Amino acid sequence: MLSALLVFSGGVMLVHDIRKNETRVIDFRETAPSAIHEDMLRNFNLNSGLLVGVPGMLSGMHQAHQLYGRIPWKDVVSMAADVAKNGFNVTHDLAEALNKVKNQNVSDAFRALFFPNGQAPLSGLFTRRLDLAAILDAVADKGISEFYAGKLAQEMVAAVQARGGVLTEEDFGNYSTVIQKPAEITYQGHRVMAAPAPHAGVGLITALNILEGYNITSQVPRNKTYHWIAEAVKIALALASGLGDPMFDTSVSEIVDKMLSKPQASLLRQMISDFQAFPVSHYTTSFTMEDGAAAAQVMVMGPDDHIVSVVSSLNKPFGSGIVTSSGILLNSQILDFSWPNKTLSSLPNPHNRVQAGKRPMSFLMPTAVRPAVGLCGTYVAVGSSNGEKALSGITQVLMNVLSSRKNMSDSLAYGRLHPQLEPNTLLVDAEFLEDDVELLQAKGHKVERTEVLSLVEGTRRTNDLIIGVKDPRSADASALTMSMMP
Numbered sequence: 009m010l011s012a013l014l015v016f017s018g019g020v021m022l023v024h025d026i027r028k029n030e031t032r033v034i035d036f037r038e039t040a041p042s043a044i045h046e047d048m049l050r051n052f053n054l055n056s057g058l059l060v061g062v063p064g065m066l067s068g069m070h071q072a073h074q075l076y077g078r079i080p081w082k083d084v085v086s087m088a089a090d091v092a093k094n095g096f097n098v099t100h101d102l103a104e105a106l107n108k109v110k111n112q113n114v115s116d117a118f119r120a121l122f123f124p125n126g127q128a129p130l131s132g133l134f135t136r137r138l139d140l141a142a143i144l145d146a147v148a149d150k151g152i153s154e155f156y157a158g159k160l161a162q163e164m165v166a167a168v169q170a171r172g173g174v175l176t177e178e179d180f181g182n183y184s185t186v187i188q189k190p191a192e193i194t195y196q197g198h199r200v201m202a203a204p205a206p207h208a209g210v211g212l213i214t215a216l217n218i219l220e221g222y223n224i225t226s227q228v229p230r231n232k233t234y235h236w237i238a239e240a241v242k243i244a245l246a247l248a249s250g251l252g253d254p255m256f257d258t259s260v261s262e263i264v265d266k267m268l269s270k271p272q273a274s275l276l277r278q279m280i281s282d283f284q285a286f287p288v289s290h291y292t293t294s295f296t297m298e299d300g301a302a303a304a305q306v307m308v309m310g311p312d313d314h315i316v317s318v319v320s321s322l323n324k325p326f327g328s329g330i331v332t333s334s335g336i337l338l339n340s341q342i343l344d345f346s347w348p349n350k351t352l353s354s355l356p357n358p359h360n361r362v363q364a365g366k367r368p369m370s371f372l373m374p375t376a377v378r379p380a381v382g383l384c385g386t387y388v389a390v391g392s393s394n395g396e397k398a399l400s401g402i403t404q405v406l407m408n409v410l411s412s413r414k415n416m417s418d419s420l421a422y423g424r425l426h427p428q429l430e431p432n433t434l435l436v437d438a439e440f441l442e443d444d445v446e447l448l449q450a451k452g453h454k455v456e457r458t459e460v461l462s463l464v465e466g467t468r469r470t471n472d473l474i475i476g477v478k479d480p481r482s483a484d485a486s487a488l489t490m491s492m493m494p
Contacts, residue, residue: 018064019320020203022374026313035186036068038341042364043174057173059328059340062183071185082148089144092137100483103131105325117331139335156180167332199380206369210267211248215240215403217273226413231444239280241400242427246294252359256366285452287432295357305391307467309474317374317389344368371398387469394462400426401462416468416477426461437461
């Protein structure tokens, strides 16, 4: 969603080299300003500048290019600039999101950028972003220092400070991406690789570890698995709600070790009843989770034997709403941190408190799968939008592909569920069958229907065929299929 706006956001990229059997996670999430502290955030509604973290997208893309790029950096960025220059069509999601905010109290700069004639643009409208093209051309010519140490950094700092923020030029100059190993496990003969803490990929692994003990195969009716999936994901969500940045809190590593442990998963599985749903407190403690962030995702596989999954976000669809004089829309990523009294009933996660330079906990979950042994078998890349619902969405899609042995199209199209922790409700989407809802209600689940829970996009490679599949719930996603046969 809103990918034209996400150039100045942050995110996570997972890259797997099939031949070398090597995986890197490039974390280019925003970091908290050096001068920020919790007390300031009591008034964040009055000072939108306090919500802005240091954007990591350009640094992350540059890092990925240094590791894997084959054509010059200048050419890569110029291609993106050409899209902004030559024009593109307003997507359905962008038009819908703008329509929702058109009557809100937004800045004049925001209105000038997105409502040039006073109206929200209609889906399909052809538009150009010459301001964005100029920024990208400058970055193409002079490198990312143009963004992190030049006039653009000064401009962003001025815009943030004018709205009560504390971001400084030093914060931009000190920003760097983090390269990590993935969180990974073997599940039914497949190696699953996900983003490590402070991201919730370890929660996906917890859910799969718990579900592996049920020996779910294509012989097991899918509706028999729903209760197990609901309870396993409930536990995984609760444990993920206590994650934070391990570079700032060593106790996070202990939480992660438990979440990756198969013996621990076995103990948690024993707490699940086949006949009755329990509230999350039956299994473990949980903390308040932040609202689902709007996210964009890109999955790529190709003949070069690399699997790439990228998920990025501004947090809210339009971030902080702050637009600089050059047309840069700034994020609101500080909202992903936890602090006391953030909401009336919140129980803040102590591992996710705001600190200078820290990355907040996130549900950005780029994920890849390969055969656990050898090269023959299924390769998958998936990503999902919508905050914590990404965890339930990806879990179910992988269960469909890896355990129920369904094709990618069906795996993405099937109805999905999501266990909401507070209030204790099982959400199901519009595709979820009514008969299956009744089966869940019989086990004590309080079921509520909602139109869409998450958008999961995926690619799958089997032998020489690579299939890209979009979630049928998405109006804007696109996918390509390619054969690598000569």
